Amino acid sequence: MKRMLYILVLFSMLAGLGFAGTTQGIAFAEESELQIKDIAGRNTYLMSDGSMWSLIDGRHAIRTPGTVAAISGYEYRGIGMTKDGRLAEWDIGKGPQVVPGTSGVKQIAGSYWLKSDGTVWFGNEKAKSLSGIMLIANADQEFAALSSNGELLLEDNYKRGQFKKLGIVESPVTVKSMTVHSGRVALLHDNGDVVVYETSNFDDNGRIIPVTVAQNAVHIVYVSNEPTDLLIVTLKDGTVWTTGVYKDRWKLKETGLRT
Numbered sequence: 001m002k003r004m005l006y007i008l009v010l011f012s013m014l015a016g017l018g019f020a021g022t023t024q025g026i027a028f029a030e031e032s033e034l035q036i037k038d039i040a041g042r043n044t045y046l047m048s049d050g051s052m053w054s055l056i057d058g059r060h061a062i063r064t065p066g067t068v069a070a071i072s073g074y075e076y077r078g079i080g081m082t083k084d085g086r087l088a089e090w091d092i093g094k095g096p097q098v099v100p101g102t103s104g105v106k107q108i109a110g111s112y113w114l115k116s117d118g119t120v121w122f123g124n125e126k127a128k129s130l131s132g133i134m135l136i137a138n139a140d141q142e143f144a145a146l147s148s149n150g151e152l153l154l155e156d157n158y159k160r161g162q163f164k165k166l167g168i169v170e171s172p173v174t175v176k177s178m179t180v181h182s183g184r185v186a187l188l189h190d191n192g193d194v195v196v197y198e199t200s201n202f203d204d205n206g207r208i209i210p211v212t213v214a215q216n217a218v219h220i221v222y223v224s225n226e227p228t229d230l231l232i233v234t235l236k237d238g239t240v241w242t243t244g245v246y247k248d249r250w251k252l253k254e255t256g257l258r259t
Helices: 002-014 246-250
Strands: 036-040 044-047 052-056 060-064 068-073 077-082 087-091 094-098 105-109 112-115 120-122 133-139 142-147 151-156 159-168 175-181 184-189 194-198 211-214 217-223 230-235 239-243 252-258
Touching: 036 068, 044 068, 052 094, 060 094, 068 105, 077 105, 105 133, 112 133, 133 175, 142 175, 151 184, 175 217, 184 217, 194 230, 211 230, 211 246, 239 246
Parallel strands: none
Antiparallel strands: 036 044, 044 052, 052 060, 068 077, 077 087, 087 094, 105 112, 112 120, 133 142, 142 151, 151 159, 175 184, 184 194, 194 211, 217 230, 230 239, 239 252
C-alpha cells in the first residue's frame, strides 16, 4: 500500500513538472525541460518526448529514445505502446524494443494489449473468447474488459479465458478508463462519474448493483489495503481522495493530497 501511494504521490507531484535530480543513479538534470508522463515500477519512467528510462540487470539505468505513448508493467518487465500503435517490450535484460509485426495497438494493461479491431492479446496469444472489446483493465492477477455492446466482463481467477458478465453498461463509449481489483471494477465516465461493480454486491435476483461513488473525477485506481481495498480518486479540482472501509467503501472519505 505504501509503495502504491508513493508512486501516486510521485506521479501527482511530477506530472506537469520537469524533474531535476537523481534517483537510483538516474540523472535527470539534463532532461529538466521534459516531463514525466508515466511510471511503471519504481525506476521506469516514460518521458513526454516518448523516450524511456529503465533498468538493465537491476542496477544500471539507461535512456532509450523513441516514440512510446504509454507503458504498463513492473520493476523489471513491461510493455509499451508507440505513438503509431505498435507494441514495445522491455525486461531486465534489454531496453524497450518494438515487437516486429505488431500494429493497431489501441491500449495496454498489465501484460495484455488491445487492438483497434477489438481483439485482446496476451503476448502473442489471442484471447479466443473476447471480441468487440473497446477497453481493458488488469491488476493483481485480475482482468476486466468492456465490449462495444456494453458488456462488462471479469475473468474467472480459476478458469483463464472464462468470463463473468457483471452487467450491461449504458453508453459504453462514454467510459474513458477503468480499474480492477479483487472482484471490483470501477468505471470512469466522460462526465466524471465513477461507477463501481462489485461481485459481492448484488440484489435478490443475483444482479450486481452498480454504485456511483464519485463525481467530477479525472483519474481512478484501485490499491490494496487492510481491512478494505481502496479506490483512489483524483477530482477535477486537483484533490485526491480515497474510499473508506467496510460500508464506507461506497464513499470518498479521506483526502490530503493535491495535484
